[in-house]
Amino acid sequence: MARISSIIGVSILLFILYIAYTGAITPMDLILGAIASVIIASFTADLVVEKAGKLVNIKRWCYTIAYAILYLTVIEAKAHWDVVKRILHPKVPVNPSIVRIPYEVESDYAKTTIANSITNTPGTVVVDVDDKRKVFYVHWIDAKVVEDEKARKEVSFTFEKYAKKIFD
């Protein structure tokens, strides 16, 4: 039962992706897309989805959209501006460190969201991750603080707040 519901959820997502990629809604496209997404979901669903119930939770989707808008406009712009200033400055001022950043989320998707958000902002790159001790090792171009908790507040506080709401 869990398997069937996860297949249905994944195939709906794949169908939306197919239609977005194709850019046409003729009946032929709809039929072919439905068939293909069900077939592909049947052999990938158990890899992709852990709990199918999370897929249909409206609140999580709302948080996803809010996070996407916030991240793609404000946070990215700030980080880009910072690194661009450093590149164009005549002395190239850098103050790099590899800092430990602990996290408290459980699911794989939440961890990945935090790590990708950290890496996608210029200025911070996740170098390694330890699953048992729940820390990221982050190369930070301007390490103002090197203590774990303070660095966490500087780098990944917002990401973690939203990742917890979306995926945990």
Added chain:
Amino acid sequence: MIWDIVGWIGVALIVLGAIMDLIASIGMHRFRNFYLRLHAATVGMIGGAFYPLIGLGLLSLSLEYLGITRYYIAGISFVSALFVLLTAPVGSHVLARAAHRAGIKPEPINVDRLQEDIGKGVMEE
């Protein structure tokens, strides 16, 4: 009218992407070690690939004379942008991890917690 504005936003994003690419390549040249260059590469990846792809989608949506083809171009642009957003950070992360494991020292550096933890034996290699 509204589509004109959308088209100009698209053009602006594409121009911004070109500038970001230029700055990223300057940064690749000016930064002095591998890990710092990854930050410049991120500028080129998000500012120089993700935003221009979104801009291309918006621009093609606003061009009336493309007919039904414009939805096709826009769909491909948006899906590609989504995939860039998903996969580019993984590439950076895997490269950085491989470099650190291969023993490339991140010089200059203040504090290297990863090296410390490997030295203590807490973090398994």
Added chain:
Amino acid sequence: MEKRLICLGVCITVTAFILAFALIYTGIVPLAPTGNRPLATIFLESTFNAEKWWIWAGSPEVVTSILWDYRGIDTVYETTVFFLAIIGAITVVRTMKLLPETSGKGRGLTVIAKTITKITFATIPIIAFSIAVHGHLTPGGGFQAGSAFAVAPLLVIAALSLRLLVERGWGKERLLALRTTGLILIGIIAIIVPILAILRHSIAYIMQNQAKLWAPAGLSAVVDLLGVKSLLSGTLFWLNLSEFLAVSAGLSLVFVLLAAPTKNFDKEVKTQ
């Protein structure tokens, strides 16, 4: 040493420019042409021109229609060459058994790479399928879609493990069977129009798609689904689909075999 290298570089660059000048001013290659050759114009005007029904291919994608409709036999031989290469590759490792127990430890990369690879493993096939079924409408087609599809198992091998792939049934035998199915389907589609023509007491060529003036048989180019007419371009759609199946299975097979660990090879290298 440095000076010599710089000299060599300058010499090669100058030679390249001189050769480019020579190529252009002897008229071998064109300099900034502004129009098409007559043959190109003929192709561009005839592949989707319903007024010239006696040579039209029923597809707005000119490259696909030239490839599968006007020069179909050539494409069949090209496909043959590609699959002969895969057969040669399999022959090199012919005694190898690929079992889950002998295909590596399966540790993989970090959790971040694993999660994203799982997502791409689910989404690449649907994109590739979209490229394949629109091969007769937009740039792309069966081979391109198959190459795109084969990236999915490659990523899984790199980020997760070969073992997971083999456990999930992407073994040697099954991929080989899928590839063979695709090839057989291409063969069947190549001769289906002549068979239909013989049944109707008319004539048709092998690999024919639309009705020609001297061979009035063919599959219909337009399909009517729920009142909306969609292009199917006769055999082109089905050829793209079966080529997609064959190429994706063949390339996945190549990647799986290339990633197989050393242990499996050892015995047979010694026997050769």
Added chain:
Amino acid sequence: MIKDIVWIYYYASLILITFMSIYGIAVRPNLLKKIIMLSILSDTANMLAVLLGYHILSPKPPVYPGGTFSTTQFPSQEQLSTFAKYAVDPIPQVLVVTAIVIGLAVLVFLSFVAVLIYRRYGTLDMRVVSKKARHEVK
């Protein structure tokens, strides 16, 4: 004038890449690097073929007349003639599609041969491999 210079630059850069890849094939001892250079060479040849079919386009991109996805009416002869004036020559692209497949076939087979050589001799350095092979014959 500027158009001509750009065009000469295209051809010259392609010829330069050809030289460099031939240098790599001839001089580099590592078999893997030879294979990479061979694929670069075949890609350059394909690029040259596509460039031969290219010509100066109209200010607007040519749009195919008639609906592409759902067909209500087929384009007329005049629309197609206008389109054919501005569109790019398709024949080199067809040849390149074929050439890419053949190149991929060669690449697949060569990579398997490289794997086999590595299993047998433990190295991909062709100098060492040829020395070892000569030793075996004796």
